[in-house]
Amino acid sequence: MDTNSVYLTSAEKDKYALFLDIINVKWDELPIKKRMSMAKKGEALIDDVNLKQVATLLDRNYSSLYNTYVSIVGDLQAILGTEEDDVKRLFAIPSDVYHLYLVQHSDIYDFVQILLQGGDISFKTFLAEHDSSKATVLRHLKQVRDLTRAFNLRVSYEPIRLEGDEKTIRLVLSALYWLASGGHQWLFEEINHECVLSVFDYVCDEFQLQKPNLLTREIGATILAVTYYRVMAGAVVQPDEKLATIRYPYPNLISDLLAADFTKESTGLRTCLAELTLTEERSEAAGLFFLLRYCPVPLRSITSTKVTADWADERYIPEIHRFVTAFLERIPFDIMHELEISQHTYDIFKNALLTTTVTTYILGMDATSVVFNELVIRMPQLKPNELLHKKISDTVDYLLFEPAFSFLASGRENLIKAYYNLIQQVIQQYHPVSQVKVALVIEQDYIGYMDILTALDNIKYVAVSTTDEALRDADLIVRTSSIALPENVNPEALYFTWRLNASSDHYARLYGIIHELWMQKGTQA
Numbered sequence: 097m098d099t100n101s102v103y104l105t106s107a108e109k110d111k112y113a114l115f116l117d118i119i120n121v122k123w124d125e126l127p128i129k130k131r132m133s134m135a136k137k138g139e140a141l142i143d144d145v146n147l148k149q150v151a152t153l154l155d156r157n158y159s160s161l162y163n164t165y166v167s168i169v170g171d172l173q174a175i176l177g178t179e180e181d182d183v184k185r186l187f188a189i190p191s192d193v194y195h196l197y198l199v200q201h202s203d204i205y206d207f208v209q210i211l212l213q214g215g216d217i218s219f220k221t222f223l224a225e226h227d228s229s230k231a232t233v234l235r236h237l238k239q240v241r242d243l244t245r246a247f248n249l250r251v252s253y254e255p256i257r258l259e260g261d262e263k264t265i266r267l268v269l270s271a272l273y274w275l276a277s278g279g280h281q282w283l284f285e286e287i288n289h290e291c292v293l294s295v296f297d298y299v300c301d302e303f304q305l306q307k308p309n310l311l312t313r314e315i316g317a318t319i320l321a322v323t324y325y326r327v328m329a330g331a332v333v334q335p336d337e338k339l340a341t342i343r344y345p346y347p348n349l350i351s352d353l354l355a356a357d358f359t360k361e362s363t364g365l366r367t368c369l370a371e372l373t374l375t376e377e378r379s380e381a382a383g384l385f386f387l388l389r390y391c392p393v394p395l396r397s398i399t400s401t402k403v404t405a406d407w408a409d410e411r412y413i414p415e416i417h418r419f420v421t422a423f424l425e426r427i428p429f430d431i432m433h434e435l436e437i438s439q440h441t442y443d444i445f446k447n448a449l450l451t452t453t454v455t456t457y458i459l460g461m462d463a464t465s466v467v468f469n470e471l472v473i474r475m476p477q478l479k480p481n482e483l484l485h486k487k488i489s490d491t492v493d494y495l496l497f498e499p500a501f502s503f504l505a506s507g508r509e510n511l512i513k514a515y516y517n518l519i520q521q522v523i524q525q526y527h528p529v530s531q532v533k534v535a536l537v538i539e540q541d542y543i544g545y546m547d548i549l550t551a552l553d554n555i556k557y558v559a560v561s562t563t564d565e566a567l568r569d570a571d572l573i574v575r576t577s578s579i580a581l582p583e584n585v586n587p588e589a590l591y592f593t594w595r596l597n598a599s600s601d602h603y604a605r606l607y608g609i610i611h612e613l614w615m616q617k618g619t620q621a
Contacts (some may be wrong), residue, residue, distance in 0.1 A: 102239040102275060103199040103208075111171070114150075114164050115194055118142070119187065121150050128600040142187040171197060192280040199276045203228060204236050208272050210256045212322065214329035219253035244268060246466045248459075262333045263383050264459055266326055267391055270319045271467065279314040284321040292317045292324075295353070302347045303385055304408075305395040315393050323384065327368050332376050333383035338458045341503075342390075344412045346381035390454040391463065396447070406443070409450050416457065419501050420449050423515075427491040429484075431519070435526040445522055452514045457507055462514035478520055478619055481529065488515050528557040530617040532610050535570035536562045537579070538594070548574070548594060551603065557614045571613050574606070 104112060122142050123131065134141060147165055151158040172186040173179055175197050199205050203226045210217050223230060234241075237251075244251055247268050249260035258265045273283055282289040296316045300307060308316065326332075350369050372380065388395050397408035410417045424431065424446065432442045448464075455463040489512045496505045504511060523529065534552060538545050552560040567573065567585045574592045590613070592606055 101195065101199070102243060102272070103202050103204045105202070105204075105236055108198050108202065111164055111168050112191075112195060112198060114161065115168050116191060117154060118145055118150055118165075119191070121153055128604070140184040140188045143184050145183055145187070190280075192278055196277050196281055202236070203233055204240060205276060207233075207237060207256065208240065208269075208276075211251075211258050212269050212273070212325050214257060214325075214331070216255045218255050222256060240272070243272075246461075247463070248461055261459065262326070262331055263336075263339075263386060264463075265331070266319065266322050266383070267387060267459075267463070269322045269326075270315070270387075273322065274315060274318055279311055279318075284325075287321050287324055289317070292320050296320055299349065299384065299388070300395065302349060303344070303388065304397055305388060306397070308395055312393060312395070316388060316395070319384075319387055323380075327380070330368075332372065333379040335375060335379050336382075336458070339379075339382050339386060341415065341457065342382065342386060342413055342454070344382075344385055344389075346378060346385060348377060349381050349384070350377040386454075386458065390451050390458075394447075394451045406446060406450070409447070413450070413454060415500065415503065416450060416453050419495060419504065420446065420453055422495055422501075423449070423491055426494065427487055429487055431522075435523065437526055441526075448518060449515070452518055453504075453511065456510050456514045457504060460507060460510065462510050462517065465514060465517040478524055479530075481520055481523075484520060484523070485512075485516050488512055488519065524618060526556060528614070528618060530614065531557050531559045532613045532617065533566065533569055533571045534558055534560045534610070535566040535573045535589075536560060537567075537573060537575035537577070537581070538562065539576065545576075545594075545596075547598070548606075555607075555610065557618075558610060571617070572609060 100109065101112070119142065126134075126141075131141070133139075145165070147161055148158055150156075151161045154161075169181060169186060171194065172189055173181070175189055175193065176185065178185075206226070207222065210222070219230070223233060226233065241251055244258065247260075247264050249258050249264060249268060251257075252259050258268070277283055284292075293313065296313060297307075299305075299320070300316070307313075350372060353369060389397070397412075406417065431437075431445070432439075437445070452462070452464045492508065492512050492515065495501050496508060536545070536548070536552075538548075549560070552558050561570075564582065567581060567589075570586050570589045572590050572592060573581070573585070574594050576594050576596070578593075590609060592609060594606070595602060
């Protein structure tokens with residue numbers, strides 16, 4: 097899990113980061129062949145912890161690290177239910193398990209639990225139960241509050257609850273629970289895990305959605321669990337004109353769920369479902385379809401091999417499909433050919449544009465970028481590309497003048513922002529503006545160095561050359577000898593010594609340097 101977890105205080109983040117650093121230091125000092133052998137045999141990676149070495153490598157004070165380390169050991173002992181200090185056993189605990197332990201012992205997680213389950217718990221009561229001050233708890237909750245604000249939601253404290261669009265509330269709560277465990281452990285004690293998975297499979301069949309992989313299936317189950325708690329709390333998706341843009345013929349899931357075997361034990365749920373009006377039933381089905389099909393981890397529709405990849409979108413979101421198709425046809429930038437991507441990759445990209453357009457229009461915000469910036473991977477802050485932004489904004493403005501697309505006009509700024517963020521990321525991966533210039537100082541026996549030449553040529557953000565002229569502006573000089581180089585060599589270039597018959601570890605070191613150089617060149621300081 098991310099060391100910048102929304103659930104952890106600064107002290108807990110330090111503990112979790114040190115736990116990972118201890119593992120990584122040990123990982124890095126072992127050759128790859130040794131690590132593979134240990135993994136196959138199920139041997140513990142860590143058999144001792146040299147904290148002084150870790151402190152030196154991290155450029156940290158040993159005394160401060162020692163206190164943090166002692167606290168980590170106490171946590172790991174609590175997880176195992178032992179007072180033993182066997183390093184092998186303690187550090188064999190998976191990082192996700194330790195992260196979840198820290199999460200479930202935080203006041204932030206308790207607060208999120210209340211946001212999910214509802215009730216009449218006041219903030220004053222919450223502070224008293226946690227024996228904490230208002231300032232301390234609000235400081236701990238900063239990342240959660242920032243996240244909800246980014247999704248145009250409001251946290252109310254008397255009583256504690258989320259206010260805003262119900263679809264967005266369910267999206268945010270699903271994301272928060274996924275961030276807590278990452279699918280490692282089922283967190284909803286009142287709901288049977290296997291039962292929810294069965295419901296998810298049933299819903300996918302009814303909505304004609306492709307069966308996802310096991311991790312995405314768990315995300316879907318999390319969304320359904322959140323839906324369960326919200327419905328039980330009386331929070332129902334309201335009719336929405338924008339949601340009506342999706343013209344899927346939703347089946348009556350409510351009546352089917354009332355009769356399904358996997359809900360017979362949940363009398364409370366059946367009672368709540370039975371009390372829904374027909375309009376509420378349709379809104380719930382529409383909201384669930386939207387969350388599963390078009391939100392940031394979208395499921396694809398099942399299509400025949402005889403139809404195009406975007407057949408379902410053309411059929412069920414015709415206006416948005418026409419807008420995206422027109423955008424790709426009119427933007428003065430041939431994405432497929434200029435980026436040299438395959439038809440399959442282009443289809444994935446177009447689907448991402450469609451998904452982004454749907455979520456931006458219905459939620460009134462660039463939800464995809466918020467999710468990936470705030471929750472998943474914290475996308476690197478790329479240097480501004482003003483020319484790309486102008487091409488996108490000009491094309492969007494041109495299309496919005498057409499009466500058929502005027503329904504998108506109110507969300508113009510969000511749409512341009514969403515398209516820019518998505519396309520800029522695609523360019524960065526497939527046709528990066530910034531490249532790492534690598535100069536190879538090797539014998540002109542290309543057969544002997546075919547391995548490194550091939551490896552570097554296959555990295556899109558690397559420009560490799562074997563000429564002497566390349567030394568003048570090289571970011572990285574890879575050489576096989578310590579031979580003296582000309583005076584005009586780039587003084588800021590890094591050096592890396594390459595060896596014949598290089599080990600896998602050697603490749604990894606070289607790639608790590610190149611990737612870091614690329615990140616530094618392509619992102620803002």
